[in-house]
Amino acid sequence: MPLDTTPLNSLGLAKKPSETRVVVAMSGGVDSSVVAARLAEEGYDVVGVTLQLYDHGAALAKKGACCAGRDIHDARRVAETMGFPHYVLDYENTFREAVIDEFADSYLAGATPVPCIRCNERVKFRDLLETARDLDADCMATGHYIQRQAGPHGAELHRAADPRRDQSYFLFSTTQEQLDFLRFPLGHLESKAETRALAERYGLSVADKPDSQDICFVPNGDYASVIEKLRPGAADPGEIVHADGRVLGRHEGVLHYTIGQRRGLGIGGLAEPLYVVKLDVPERRVIVGPKEMLATRRVPVAEINWLGDAPFTSRAEWHLAVKVRSTRPPREAVIRPLSDTEAEVELVTPEEGVSPGQACVFYDPDSTRIFGGGWIRRS
Known part of the structure; x- marks a missing residue:
């Protein structure tokens, strides 16, 4: 032939x-x-x-x-x-x-x-x-x-x-x-x-x-107004609480806040700058604290799409670079597979503002290749 x-x-x-x-x-x-x-x-x-x-x-x-x-x-x-x-x-x-x-x-x-x-x-x-x-x-x-x-x-x-x-x-x-x-x-x-x-x-x-x-x-970029149209009544009010337990004010809906947010919190007059460090949706509470509380080293990742040559679970650890937000450069990390689609990612240098719902994308630190990634879950 x-x-x-x-x-x-x-x-x-x-x-x-x-x-x-x-x-x-x-x-x-x-x-x-x-x-x-x-x-x-x-x-x-x-x-x-x-x-x-x-x-x-x-x-x-x-x-x-x-x-x-x-x-x-x-x-x-x-x-x-x-x-x-x-x-x-x-x-x-x-x-x-x-x-x-x-x-x-x-x-x-x-x-x-x-x-x-x-x-x-x-x-x-x-x-x-x-x-x-x-x-x-x-x-x-x-x-x-x-x-x-x-x-x-x-x-x-x-x-x-x-x-x-x-x-x-x-x-x-x-x-x-x-x-x-x-x-x-x-x-x-x-x-x-x-x-x-x-x-x-x-x-x-x-x-x-x-x-x-x-x-x-x-x-x-007004997420809140779109969500209110899609889910009427979603903007239930609640408390803005310091990580140490102090109630600092009221909010008009958790959906108006994101992890890492500093501006527009509605709690002026405080000596220290505060950031949103956690959203407690069931209790309708916005938790705020100092910037250092945003630093995250361990990131749980699920729904992983793996594009490597060898199976994802063929190694106990993968030493790659990861992006945890679209606007940040890839940073050195250790990826430990838990299953074909789940892993714990350990960041060599802690990152601020790591949020559930964002993607964690895997990169070869020595080339331009992308090895896939997954979705960040709650700890």
Whole structure:
């Protein structure tokens, strides 16, 4: 039987671009638009798909968010400009059940959830990816800033070339099976300016469109007002209590506070600066204390998605670097597996403001590779 001598195309597949169908997840922003335009220019069989996620871009949508009404229009215009088909899929119910409802419930339970990760995990990289397979696509491409590299044991996930744009924290839950099917054509770019220059070259109307900010369904970053709409009556008042037991004041709902918060506590006139160190949801109490009480060394992690070559439980300890918040750099840590999906993470240097509901993402300290991660649980 003769060997297949077809060279790999730019997406790593042994097919001509014209014979390679690529579903591009188009949010309506400049990043995914450039991915679609670039692949279309290279001759790929591009199919653009945009998800309508909430209220047809109305009730909870905001200007500058992804998957809102304006963004669907922008994605359609890009498809028309570059001459490839574009479809809009109604995922409103799926998005509400898989992302928004959990966000509200987690917040009310005193956690600090990251719905963008759940959206990638449960909607874009699960349901949309299955739709791509149903369309007989060879792969699915997105505009995320992260790299997929071929390794000796299969596809590996690596940080973006531009550390300012790197989205690895939000994509840690990408499974190995999904990674085999996904492509991230922008991950190697050195800056966002390169992406916008490409958009201008292709004549795309979104070349100067601002980046989306915050959570797409949370206007102006006001989590509390959205949760009050989703869960009427959730803002029950209670006490603000010092860690030593002193009652310092009253609050209008635990949902207005997050671990590590200092400003807006409503307890002025005290000599020492105080921070939210714990949220006691059952008792409706906000516990405050000095900054040193925020320092955490041991972090329980669950729902782990492991992307290492060897099984997670094949070692008693993994010496890696971890991120416990999206805005912080990876820090040295020891990860001790408790099961295939649970571990205790010991931070070499204690971190402040570690909060249940945030992600703990695992990094190779000696390269750009990502080994997955999990969700921070209560101690």
